[in-house]
Amino acid sequence: MTISNTNEANNGTPAKEVDADVREELTRLRDSIDNIDAAVVHMLAERFKCTQRVGHLKAAHQLPAADPAREAQQINRLRGLAESAKLDPAFAEKLLNFIIAEVIRHHERIADNTLNGGTTGTTGTTGTTGTTGATDK
Numbered sequence: 001m002t003i004s005n006t007n008e009a010n011n012g013t014p015a016k017e018v019d020a021d022v023r024e025e026l027t028r029l030r031d032s033i034d035n036i037d038a039a040v041v042h043m044l045a046e047r048f049k050c051t052q053r054v055g056h057l058k059a060a061h062q063l064p065a066a067d068p069a070r071e072a073q074q075i076n077r078l079r080g081l082a083e084s085a086k087l088d089p090a091f092a093e094k095l096l097n098f099i100i101a102e103v104i105r106h107h108e109r110i111a112d113n114t115l116n117g118g119t120t121g122t123t124g125t126t127g128t129t130g131t132t133g134a135t136d137k
């Protein structure tokens with residue numbers, strides 16, 4: 001038995017008939033993708049909770065927001081893990097750099113708020129980080 005593919009955002013191409021078995025397999029795989037995406041979001045939220053605490057610790061002790069030596073260690077480690085997991089190490093590195101850049105932005109804001117009591121608003125005081133990362137605390 002076949003069912004119709006209802007996706008209409010396909011450049012006007014007529015919807016293709018899709019076999020029910022294929023549709024079921026696609027749904028199963030997408031259910032797993034949804035679970036994995038949820039896990040990634042929860043893990044990222046936990047990571048940002050930790051990095052926020054690091055940010056407050058650094059601000060309280062006048063330590064720099066970024067630690068390039070630690071970043072280099074993490075990138076090496078993650079590239080190794082990615083290779084073992086058959087994930088593109090370049091992709092893993094890009095992803096980690098993206099996350100770290102957001103963390104450093106948070107740390108700079110925390111340091112600024114710690115110094116100025118959050119009154120200057122020079123680095124943004126909306127309480128969120130925009131489209132990525134965790135909320136400010």
Ligand SMILES: C=C(O[C@@H]1C=C(C(=O)O)C=C[C@H]1O)C(=O)O
Nearest residue numbers: 051054065066067070071100103
């Ligand atoms: C979290 C820290 O601050 C920054 C962010 C890092 C990260 O997100 O892993 C690593 C190093 C620092 O540049 C830290 O120093 O541990």
